[in-house]
Amino acid sequence: MAEYSSILLENAVDALAKLPGIGKKTALRLALHLLSEDGMATEQLADALLKMKRNIMLCERCYNISDSKVCSICGNPHRDENILCVVADMRDVLAIERTASFNGLYHVLGGVISPIDGVGPNDLKIAELVQRTKKEDIKEIILALPATIEGDTTNFYIFRQLKDFEGKISVISKGIAVGDALEFVDEITLGRSIQNRIPFSQK
Amino acid sequence: MAEYSSILLENAVDALAKLPGIGKKTALRLALHLLSEDGMATEQLADALLKMKRNIMLCERCYNISDSKVCSICGNPHRDENILCVVADMRDVLAIERTASFNGLYHVLGGVISPIDGVGPNDLKIAELVQRTKKEDIKEIILALPATIEGDTTNFYIFRQLKDFEGKISVISKGIAVGDALEFVDEITLGRSIQNRIPFSQK
Numbered sequence: 001m002a003e004y005s006s007i008l009l010e011n012a013v014d015a016l017a018k019l020p021g022i023g024k025k026t027a028l029r030l031a032l033h034l035l036s037e038d039g040m041a042t043e044q045l046a047d048a049l050l051k052m053k054r055n056i057m058l059c060e061r062c063y064n065i066s067d068s069k070v071c072s073i074c075g076n077p078h079r080d081e082n083i084l085c086v087v088a089d090m091r092d093v094l095a096i097e098r099t100a101s102f103n104g105l106y107h108v109l110g111g112v113i114s115p116i117d118g119v120g121p122n123d124l125k126i127a128e129l130v131q132r133t134k135k136e137d138i139k140e141i142i143l144a145l146p147a148t149i150e151g152d153t154t155n156f157y158i159f160r161q162l163k164d165f166e167g168k169i170s171v172i173s174k175g176i177a178v179g180d181a182l183e184f185v186d187e188i189t190l191g192r193s194i195q196n197r198i199p200f201s202q203k
Numbered sequence: 204m205a206e207y208s209s210i211l212l213e214n215a216v217d218a219l220a221k222l223p224g225i226g227k228k229t230a231l232r233l234a235l236h237l238l239s240e241d242g243m244a245t246e247q248l249a250d251a252l253l254k255m256k257r258n259i260m261l262c263e264r265c266y267n268i269s270d271s272k273v274c275s276i277c278g279n280p281h282r283d284e285n286i287l288c289v290v291a292d293m294r295d296v297l298a299i300e301r302t303a304s305f306n307g308l309y310h311v312l313g314g315v316i317s318p319i320d321g322v323g324p325n326d327l328k329i330a331e332l333v334q335r336t337k338k339e340d341i342k343e344i345i346l347a348l349p350a351t352i353e354g355d356t357t358n359f360y361i362f363r364q365l366k367d368f369e370g371k372i373s374v375i376s377k378g379i380a381v382g383d384a385l386e387f388v389d390e391i392t393l394g395r396s397i398q399n400r401i402p403f404s405q406k
Contacts, residue, residue: 004297005262005267005268005269005274005275005276005293005296006255006259006268006269006270006274006275007270008251008254008255008258008259008270009255009259009268011251011254011255012251012252012254012255014251015244015247015248015251015252016248016251016252018244018248019233019236019237019248020232020233020236021229021232021233022233026224028294028297029223029224030222030223030224030225031252031255032293032294033222033223034222034252034255034256035255035256035259035268041218041221042252042253042255042256043253043256044218045218045219045221045222045249045252046248046249046250046252046253047249048211048214048215048217048218048219049215049218049219049234049237049245049248049249050245050246050249051211051214051215052209052211052212052214052215052234052237052238052245053237053238053245053246055211056209056211056212056238059208064208065208065209065212065238066208066209067209067210067211071208071209072208072209073208090208090235091231091235093208094207094231
């Protein structure tokens with residue numbers, strides 16, 4: 001006999017439970033919530049997921065996900081085209097956009113070099129980045145990759161590939177987070193934040 | 204400007220974030236997972252949710268959710284029709300079925316009496332329960348409602364409504380959970396488990 005009294009419910013729970021981080025119990029709760037909803041929530045959810053899956057593409061300039069050939073950031077005339085921020089993932093674009101402290105364009109690699117996960121340089125948009133430095137008028141490239149061994153490896157690899165690039169190449173600074181108490185910061189981060197200290201300014 | 208570079212993604216995230224316990228961050232993770240999936244997971248999920256929402260009904264005998272007019276438990280000739288377990292919710296049916304210690308039929312009330320939440324006796328399938336005792340050959344009714352004030356209130360109300368019922372009416376026992384160390388059991392539960400003690404048996 002089926003675990004539930006309804007195959008339809010079981011199918012919905014199974015499909016929900018395939019999502020990352022959603023177990024059977026949560027999936028059942030979500031399915032029962034949708035069942036008990038009076039409105040059009042289920043129809044809207046199904047419709048939004050299908051439309052997203054069928055129509056989203058990668059921006060052909062920066063490889064961020066986009067509804068059109070060129071994404072809304074690359075297509076924005078108010079953004080500074082001379083400065084490029086290289087990130088691993090579109091989530092990183094969101095994170096940096098939320099800081100409201102960067103007004104240039106992005107380049108989304110699609111990951112970092114990670115031999116363990118079978119990700120080599122050719123799986124990432126690194127050649128495309130080199131191409132952009134030749135075609136576009138870029139004055140600075142900021143490498144904003146994760147502070148991991150893989151991120152560092154990717155930084156070094158990109159730096160070598162950009163040997164002909166005449167602009168500035170920088171990496172985002174590592175250090176203690178704003179609001180951190182020193183006693184709770186790990187030693188490596190604290191050590192780096194001392195090595196990479198900057199002149200004190202009143203601002 | 205939109206928070207994401209894609210309105211389609213934003214719509215999907217918004218729809219997912221309406222689910223209980225799913226925040227914006229989780230919703231984004233789920234949406235990006237579906238986007239990166241090569242297979243048909245998104246189509247299958249949307250399809251399973253829509254089919255469930257459009258086709259599921261309540262069993263016209265026990266009010267459990269069902270794919271057909273009579274659910275698979277009520278329609279199973281191997282179940283004992285003489286014994287009825289009254290539960291608040293279809294999740295309770297699942298929980299009791301998992302114990303494999305009950306082979307009778309169910310009656311799903313759809314909740315418990317709770318004036319604070321605006322749930323009165325007429326919002327529940329209590330009249331339908333009384334009807335069943337008149338039409339069906341029921342010898343015992345087990346009340347398996349939550350061990351809360353609302354559950355107790357509902358037990359008393361049902362008990363009064365069933366004054367003409369000549370079979371046995373029982374409630375599930377409350378006590379310490381199997382595996383519990385006494386020192387961690389709350390006082391009310393431990394007190395009740397002493398009051399409701401049963402004769403010791405070797406079995």
